[in-house]
Amino acid sequence: MGAFDIVLMIVILAGAAWLLYRSLWKKKGHCPGCDGGGCGDK
Amino acid sequence: MTEQTPHTANDAVSSAAPRPLVVAVAGNPNVGKSTLINAIAGTRLQVGNWPGVTVEKKEALFEHNGRKIRLVDLPGTYSLSPYTQEEIIARDYLVKLRPDLIVNVVDATNLERNLYLTVQLMELGIPVVMALNIYDEAEAKGYRFNLHGIETMLGVGVVPTSATRRSGLTELLDKVLETAAQPADHAPRILNYGDDVETAVALLGDTLRREHPALFALYPERWLLLRLMEGDERLRQEINLAQDALPEEIFHHLRRGHGEDLEALMADARYSQAAGLAREVLFKKEERRVEMTERIDRVVLNRFLGIPIFLAAMWLVFKLTFDLSKPFGDWINDMAGGPFKHWTTVLLGLVGAPDWTVSLATEGVISGVGFVLVFVPVIFMMMFFITFLEGSGYMARAAFVMDRAMHAMGLHGKSFIPLLLGFGCNVPGIYATRTLENPRDKVLTALLIPLMSCGARLPVYVLFVGAFFPNNPGTVIWSLYVLGIALAIVMGVFFKRTLFRGEAPMFIMELPPYRMPSFTSLCLHTWEKGKHFLIKAGTYILAVSIFVWFLLNLPWGVEHKKDSYLGQAGQVMAPVLSPLGFGTWQAASSLITGVIAKEIVVGTMGEIYAPKKGEQKKPEASFGEDLQEIAVSFGKAVKESASNVVSTFGVSSLAADEKEDRGPLKATIQQTFTPLSAYAFMVFVLLYMPCVVVAIAMRQEFGSWKWFGVAFAYQSALAWGMAMIVYQGGQLLGWGV
Numbered sequence: 001m002g003a004f005d006i007v008l009m010i011v012i013l014a015g016a017a018w019l020l021y022r023s024l025w026k027k028k029g030h031c032p033g034c035d036g037g038g039c040g041d042k
Numbered sequence: 043m044t045e046q047t048p049h050t051a052n053d054a055v056s057s058a059a060p061r062p063l064v065v066a067v068a069g070n071p072n073v074g075k076s077t078l079i080n081a082i083a084g085t086r087l088q089v090g091n092w093p094g095v096t097v098e099k100k101e102a103l104f105e106h107n108g109r110k111i112r113l114v115d116l117p118g119t120y121s122l123s124p125y126t127q128e129e130i131i132a133r134d135y136l137v138k139l140r141p142d143l144i145v146n147v148v149d150a151t152n153l154e155r156n157l158y159l160t161v162q163l164m165e166l167g168i169p170v171v172m173a174l175n176i177y178d179e180a181e182a183k184g185y186r187f188n189l190h191g192i193e194t195m196l197g198v199g200v201v202p203t204s205a206t207r208r209s210g211l212t213e214l215l216d217k218v219l220e221t222a223a224q225p226a227d228h229a230p231r232i233l234n235y236g237d238d239v240e241t242a243v244a245l246l247g248d249t250l251r252r253e254h255p256a257l258f259a260l261y262p263e264r265w266l267l268l269r270l271m272e273g274d275e276r277l278r279q280e281i282n283l284a285q286d287a288l289p290e291e292i293f294h295h296l297r298r299g300h301g302e303d304l305e306a307l308m309a310d311a312r313y314s315q316a317a318g319l320a321r322e323v324l325f326k327k328e329e330r331r332v333e334m335t336e337r338i339d340r341v342v343l344n345r346f347l348g349i350p351i352f353l354a355a356m357w358l359v360f361k362l363t364f365d366l367s368k369p370f371g372d373w374i375n376d377m378a379g380g381p382f383k384h385w386t387t388v389l390l391g392l393v394g395a396p397d398w399t400v401s402l403a404t405e406g407v408i409s410g411v412g413f414v415l416v417f418v419p420v421i422f423m424m425m426f427f428i429t430f431l432e433g434s435g436y437m438a439r440a441a442f443v444m445d446r447a448m449h450a451m452g453l454h455g456k457s458f459i460p461l462l463l464g465f466g467c468n469v470p471g472i473y474a475t476r477t478l479e480n481p482r483d484k485v486l487t488a489l490l491i492p493l494m495s496c497g498a499r500l501p502v503y504v505l506f507v508g509a510f511f512p513n514n515p516g517t518v519i520w521s522l523y524v525l526g527i528a529l530a531i532v533m534g535v536f537f538k539r540t541l542f543r544g545e546a547p548m549f550i551m552e553l554p555p556y557r558m559p560s561f562t563s564l565c566l567h568t569w570e571k572g573k574h575f576l577i578k579a580g581t582y583i584l585a586v587s588i589f590v591w592f593l594l595n596l597p598w599g600v601e602h603k604k605d606s607y608l609g610q611a612g613q614v615m616a617p618v619l620s621p622l623g624f625g626t627w628q629a630a631s632s633l634i635t636g637v638i639a640k641e642i643v644v645g646t647m648g649e650i651y652a653p654k655k656g657e658q659k660k661p662e663a664s665f666g667e668d669l670q671e672i673a674v675s676f677g678k679a680v681k682e683s684a685s686n687v688v689s690t691f692g693v694s695s696l697a698a699d700e701k702e703d704r705g706p707l708k709a710t711i712q713q714t715f716t717p718l719s720a721y722a723f724m725v726f727v728l729l730y731m732p733c734v735v736v737a738i739a740m741r742q743e744f745g746s747w748k749w750f751g752v753a754f755a756y757q758s759a760l761a762w763g764m765a766m767i768v769y770q771g772g773q774l775l776g777w778g779v
């Protein structure tokens with residue numbers, strides 16, 4: 001377990017966290033029927 | 043939706059690049075507005091054969107003859123009075139943002155009723171082009187129209203169209219451009235609503251011009267006057283006009299001659315225009331035969347047969363879904379677990395990636411995401427049938443049949459639409475509650491939606507049903523859906539007695555005629571619904587599967603997954619689940635991660651039970667051999683799927699039962715569950731808390747976490763209680779072997 005592994009791990013986890021945040025919060029879970037932003041704005 | 047800037051007709055001139063022509067598409071519900079826009083602009087707006095599919099305005103931009111046109115799809119409405127949410131959306135758009143032109147889509151088989159809205163659209167003074175849609179059906183019924191008559195009497199262009207057959211579209215667009223080029227020459231005619239009305243309108247106009255001249259810049263003149271005259275409350279509030287600001291003597295004469303209710307008077311005036319016009323221009327052959335729709339409905343809507351038929355239709359859908367898609371799921375499973383995993387390992391080895399990344403890729407991502415992908419064929423198949431039922435018109439019947447049950451819950455049939463949408467995915471269902479008028483209905487409906495079994499729960503059912511109920515998979519899945527509906531009714535009645543007292547207003551759902559949806563449009567809309575599950579798998583399910591892998595492998599170097607962080611969390615939760623028959627840490631951990639999305643229950647299991655590296659004992663094949671194997675086994679899957687359909691319809695199964703056990707996962711879950719506890723587990727997954735995205739949706743719609751809190755609380759209790767009843771009850775009956 002070297003420094004390289006730690007950095008790689010952090011990058012992967014950060015990437016996953018960003019993906020999660022973006023798709024759940026920003027894109028409302030990509031649910032069907034939400035095209036055109038209908039589900040988002042109010 | 044992109045921008046919200048008002049595009050009034052007179053801000054165009056100066057800018058260099060010509061601004062797109064803004065065309066509002068308005069009409070009654072279920073006349074094919076969205077279908078028409080899809081056909082013209084190549085968009086994929088949602089369509090369905092029932093009134094009320096489109097609930098918000100949506101836009102589509104395209105070009106015709108070098109002119110940019112922005113089409114705005116409005117929710118269908120019968121009038122422009124401000125009573126329903128749809129009416130308010132449509133009317134606010136038309137009045138305040140003033141499109142350059144209105145395409146009024148009219149159902150040619152129902153001309154008179156549709157003209158009632160046309161008459162109101164004409165009051166806006168915006169040029170109107172009428173698309174006489176569903177012309178094919180009207181012709182088949184033997185209707186004939188005097189198109190020229192409509193044009194001269196109304197002063198609007200008329201083009202017969204058939205959106206589903208894509209005929210008349212170019213003519214329609216040509217007419218639109220022609221009209222837009224000379225808007226002044228194409229103002230709709232001003233219809234005469236009778237001398238008394240017209241006198242009052244003129245008087246009112248004089249008064250307003252004197253006292254509130256600014257109003258005429260904001261609203262179309264005739265529309266403003268007519269609406270004020272009939273006492274439009276919403277308009278009055280908007281312009282801050284006190285009830286008594288208008289001189290009463292204007293209306294005096296009217297009231298004396300026609301009674302107090304001016305709104306009813308105006309409705310009459312518009313109806314008689316519509317009726318008169320329809321009489322003039324429509325010729326029907328007077329021979330009336332019982333139509334197919336009516337004949338089917340006599341059976342389908344029968345008081346006693348209605349619900350059994352609905353349940354039977356659902357059962358057939360599940361059976362077909364399962365039988366058709368299973369071979370493809372198995373195929374994906376074999377491919378992901380075999381060649382795909384193998385070659386990923388090889389590849390990572392080649393680039394010299396650290397050992398743990400290989401494990402992350404294979405035991406984490408491929409086992410997690412791959413295992414969710416296994417169920418994509420099922421989801422697509424299911425969406426296909428749902429789309430078919432929507433397009434054919436049967437969904438509207440289902441709403442009708444369930445209407446009585448809905449009333450018992452204090453909801454009306456209209457609430458059934460968000461609930462129906464919930465079967466695809468709960469989230470759009472929650473947003474669709476926007477169409478309901480009063481807040482009580484909205485919240486109550488939203489609370490019940492999570493009980494509708496969404497597509498994301500299917501993978502869990504399919505996995506367990508495949509392992510424990512291989513003989514009647516469709517029936518078992520069907521029972522879960524029915525349980526969801528039944529509990530929604532029970533909870534609805536409960537809420538009505540406690541949190542939400544009150545009666546639902548009457549609502550009459552219009553039943554559209556049956557239609558055969560075209561295969562291409564079926565496929566298109568199936569893809570629209572299903573692709574989101576693919577996107578989900580590629581985004582947050584991927585992200586979660588990475589987290590899960592770390593949680594299963596931390597603290598670093600942990601020997602057994604049981605002792606990992608996730609395993610420990612599972613162990614803490616497990617005792618709570620013991621009375622339900624699945625008090626294992628594996629089940630508990632999957633349920634914890636499944637809170638994000640219910641497919642993840644399956645994904646996590648895939649990771650937990652993934653064989654450790656080296657445990658796979660497949661003989662190494664070359665890349666070419668693997669490719670060949672992939673193709674050959676796909677062919678087998680197609681064949682198997684086809685023969686399954688045959689066996690669905692009576693002929694006993696040919697290919698079944700000689701199946702070898704697939705993958706280690708099935709075998710392992712067979713060790714930790716019994717059929718009874720597996721069923722209890724499925725019931726729990728069906729009911730336990732809505733997923734995170736639903737939570738976000740609820741917060742957005744209702745402005746606080748409160749209602750999500752309520753949903754969370756009652757669903758957790760319900761899930762635990764029902765699963766316990768199933769498990770303990772089953773054991774008492776001696777099923778717990």
Ligand SMILES: Nc1nc2c(ncn2[C@@H]2O[C@H](COP(=O)(O)OP(=O)(O)OP(=O)(O)O)[C@@H](O)[C@H]2O)c(=O)[nH]1
Nearest residue numbers: 072073074075076077090094095096118176204205
């Ligand atoms: N036969 C025939 N059917 C059509 C035609 N246009 C639309 N339909 C069908 O009519 C039904 C309703 O279409 P939609 O496009 O959803 O109607 P809408 O006007 O957008 O309805 P709402 O959004 O509910 O107001 C669908 O089943 C279409 O397939 C047509 O020209 N001919």
Ligand SMILES: [Mg+2]
Nearest residue numbers: 075076095096
């Ligand atoms: Mg629509």
